[in-house]
Amino acid sequence: MTAPIFIPGRVWQSNVYIADSILFDAGVSPDKIMPYKDTIDTIVLTHGHYDHILYAQELADLCGAELCIGEHDFEFLSNPALSLAHHFGADQPGIKAARILKEGDLVGRFTVYETPGHTAGSISLFSEEEGVLICGDTVFPDGSYGRCDLPTGDMSALKRSLQKLAALPVESLWCGHGNPVPQNARQHVLLSAENVKSEI
Numbered sequence: 001m002t003a004p005i006f007i008p009g010r011v012w013q014s015n016v017y018i019a020d021s022i023l024f025d026a027g028v029s030p031d032k033i034m035p036y037k038d039t040i041d042t043i044v045l046t047h048g049h050y051d052h053i054l055y056a057q058e059l060a061d062l063c064g065a066e067l068c069i070g071e072h073d074f075e076f077l078s079n080p081a082l083s084l085a086h087h088f089g090a091d092q093p094g095i096k097a098a099r100i101l102k103e104g105d106l107v108g109r110f111t112v113y114e115t116p117g118h119t120a121g122s123i124s125l126f127s128e129e130e131g132v133l134i135c136g137d138t139v140f141p142d143g144s145y146g147r148c149d150l151p152t153g154d155m156s157a158l159k160r161s162l163q164k165l166a167a168l169p170v171e172s173l174w175c176g177h178g179n180p181v182p183q184n185a186r187q188h189v190l191l192s193a194e195n196v197k198s199e200i
Contacts, residue, residue, distance in 0.1 A: 003182060004132065004174055007032055012088070014051040017134055017174050020108050023065065024125065024134050025176065026056035037063045044107055045069040045098070046136025046176060047122040048076020049150075050085045057095045067098040068107065070114060072152070073121025074100060082119075082151050110134070115165065117158025118146030124165060131171025133185070139165060140175050143191035159196050166193035 004017040007028055014027030018036055023043045033040070040063040045053055048069060053076070060067045069077065076082040080092040101123055105112040110125035115138045124135040137146040138161055145162060148155045166189050173185035181188055 003172065004134065004180075005036070006174070006180055009051070009177075012051040013177050014054075015174075015176055015178075015180075017180075019110070019127075019132065019134070022108050022110070023059065023063070024174070025052045025136065026059050027051050027054050029055060030058050030062050033059055033062065040065050042107060043067050044101070044110075044123075044125060044134075045073070046124070046134065046138075047119045048073035048083050049119065049137070050080075050083045050088050050090065050093075052136065052176065053077065053083065053095065054090075054093055057093060067095065068101050069098045070112075070121035070123040071100045071102050072114075072116065073119055074098065076119070076121070084150065113164060113168075115161035117148055117154055117161045119150070120152035120154065120157075122146070122161070124161075126168055126170075128169070131169055131185075132174065133165065133168065133170045133172065133189070134174045135165065135176070137176040138162070139173070139189055139192045140178060141173065141181050141185075141188045143188065143195045145192045145196050146176075155196075155199050159199070162189070162193040162196050166190050
């Protein structure tokens, strides 16, 4: 597997990535995915916030792809109070169905890790062979991490999730916002796991 294709989001700066035949998150419009539509058969949503699921159904229909989301964020797909759709001044996107992902499931070369904290059902995907971590809004570069003051957020859970990710041999970090870290990324994850300890 080569490095994931990075497609930065324009609205709310919500990134998407393509690795092998998998699209991670769905916050960019279909025209951005059109060049890759014949290669994508799976769409993984790292969590259920509106900026990450906005185009999920449209992209699934475009690519003929299966939608997947973590078990504890499944309700976000139909509940605007959880997805924050109204916070973004929008209606809830119409998402028909999704496959539930749980700890240890495999999606292509990626293993699912349940990493609650930002939301109850946040998941991260890790390819051990290449050290690629796709983590949604759980961890960010330079020792930062996702906020926990939104519905189902839990700081104690986030601390545990960051410790879990810190134990992985991460080489590159592909986060939900901002620029990815294509190499030597483990130091960023370790710093986030250390910094979060000071949170109450």
